[in-house]
Amino acid sequence: MKHHPARLIAKKRDGGALSVDELQDLVAGVVDGTLGDAQLGAFLMSVCCNGMTPEETATLTLAMRDSGCVLNHDHIKKKKIDKHSTGGVGDKVSLLLAPLLAAAGVAVPMVSGRGLGHTGGTIDKLASIPGYSTDMSLERFGEVLDQCGYAMLSPSGEIAPADRRMYSTRDISGTVESIPLITSSILSKKLAEGIDGLVMDVKFGRASFMREEHDAVALMEGLVATGRAAGIQMSALLTDMDHPLGLAIGNALEVLEVLAALDGECPDDLRELTLALGVEMLLLADAAPDADTARATLTRLWDDGVVRQVFRDNLELQGGDVRVLDDPSLLGRAPHVVPVEAMRSGFVTDVDPLALGHVVVDLGGGRRQPNDQVDPHVGIVLRKVLGDEVHTGDVIAFVHASTDLAARDSAHAVMLAMPIGDERVRRRALVKQRLA
């Protein structure tokens, strides 16, 4: 580093704004290690406590993007648009959205994350499809994108390596919850994809990063402003993560739900959110004159089976077993599947997504630590959702587990996460706000 690390850190500690030169130097120090662990921890905490100006956040984001490869898909003449969600439980939207937009003529170069904690990751879900690989060269990634309209890549050391070190340091040092740090982490990787536009799905509610709506709104505004400052088109939806999305939670179980959705059998909330985000992407791509037309186009492509065909093309290009489309049982199944039954009659008054997310982690379907292995088959499939009427003995969910003991423990936890009462509760609106 050119600057004295302690002096840069002290400047942020005292509430100062760091210059472009200073932030670039810090990121250089993150990558080459001349900024030590204690210094990085102190810097990250100083940002947590004192925030950053919009200019600082944009500069940090660009410096982190430029710490690794920045893709260029100029050989593809389509608009390149991606979607990113801040993470939730049961959120398999990307698996449907990428082929949906590809079917509509948009290129979707998607570098996705692995799950950590109670939130699932797109890469883990895809990995439950026999043969499917998200590990490939950046060159191959561009080819797949060109050939089928979308491509799914695991994060690698080539993309935003500064974020890699910063993210793992934040995870252990109590410095995760900071809007400038979350913003720069997300956008540095997304900007490296070589996209023209990005739609953010910013969740709020119990199973989201930002539980409080006002925090989520602040994050949404920060993301949109920073993305635009970095030169790409941005829009965002603020969406509810106070309940799971769809009925399946767990990697292969969510893929099963996606396969059914491609065939037209899709839970309402999953279809609604997929279309809402798809409309935003199509509008960013200038591929539809207005939201209604965009929605009509996407609905037709989905219902006519075009999306299913694009999904199949991508499976083939990324090594997945295309037979799963016709025989989903090829995904495999956990050895122990036990029902969770209603202990009384009434209405489902809550479906706690955080509790269910933790159950899936406990079953082995998620990660406590970044290097944990995940079991693709375990998870939960809901039979009832918020507000449904149930009678004593009705099955409200199934638990898929690797051992009988785990299945029974988890069934008990699921029961507690889905209390039954006398009042019929209605779910709040899925899309709360739009920023475009």
Add this chain to the structure above:
Amino acid sequence: MKHHPARLIAKKRDGGALSVDELQDLVAGVVDGTLGDAQLGAFLMSVCCNGMTPEETATLTLAMRDSGCVLNHDHIKKKKIDKHSTGGVGDKVSLLLAPLLAAAGVAVPMVSGRGLGHTGGTIDKLASIPGYSTDMSLERFGEVLDQCGYAMLSPSGEIAPADRRMYSTRDISGTVESIPLITSSILSKKLAEGIDGLVMDVKFGRASFMREEHDAVALMEGLVATGRAAGIQMSALLTDMDHPLGLAIGNALEVLEVLAALDGECPDDLRELTLALGVEMLLLADAAPDADTARATLTRLWDDGVVRQVFRDNLELQGGDVRVLDDPSLLGRAPHVVPVEAMRSGFVTDVDPLALGHVVVDLGGGRRQPNDQVDPHVGIVLRKVLGDEVHTGDVIAFVHASTDLAARDSAHAVMLAMPIGDERVRRRALVKQRLA
């Protein structure tokens, strides 16, 4: 650690107060390494940004004290009283104060620091006396204390090891300037000395840790409250560090000034501060009924040569060459001594202690990094102080250097640090405030 480090850190990040159990666990993690560098950096920054309650500061201090050996001098029936200064330029008070109080019947077990940056360290000054050693076992330290009334020890891994790691981490991570962290660092080591009371010399002004008076007052209040909460008697003086103390700056040069002072030749400010702090120590030890009696006792012991004899006893016990008392030239001398001359007539309108401190570091007499070697002989001796009248060509200071080039560069810097103008400026009061 019993607790999840990131959760403890996040609690402080969000402004919460950590419990006794949590702080003890953190300090245990500092010592056994289960709190990693990034986590320690983040924790220290969270304290810088959000502070600590008085209870947290006291708990942290005690946990840090108890991370290593805590001395017990119960076999010595005298009161055990120490003094600690927050650091300045030209401050050789400890070298006079320890024998002065020992002469008055107080035991002074002094674990001192080495200099870092522009501030000198007592250990470095003593090390310039041929043969003198401050490295000894804790048992021997107790013996020397018993035999001559005071003992001088270098900090070792046995005393407050938690502070050792925290201090070096703070130094590189921009987390030095925090009242709870400064307080716990100072007091954890001092409390481990096994003392009954402590007098703090809290400096304010340009060459001090706390430049602003209100910051220094806050530190003074925190130190006194925390020391008392930890069960020892405390008093403090707020003293001026806007100008150097005495005339000599540099290790052996300061010892020379001390040797002259023992013989009765002492700059007014050095004598005044030494007596003021000595009075506080004697009062804490219940060894004098009031300040006037205390001052009279100390003055008599000094003027009668009793202090000189105690200094000689200590030299002998700690391996120093006692002949330096009669032949100070045995301390050695830098090969190049050049005068700094007044370029015009007038009055000395400033003596910038920070600039002079940096000159001494540049000459090799201080440390930029904790492991730097220091040259004992280099430094500056002032011939004129603030407000003195000078004529063109008068010598205002001497620079002692290891090379002719360094001498001439430094002489120029000293000239700039001692501007001469038309107005006679008076130095502000040396002791600004007392807290007892």
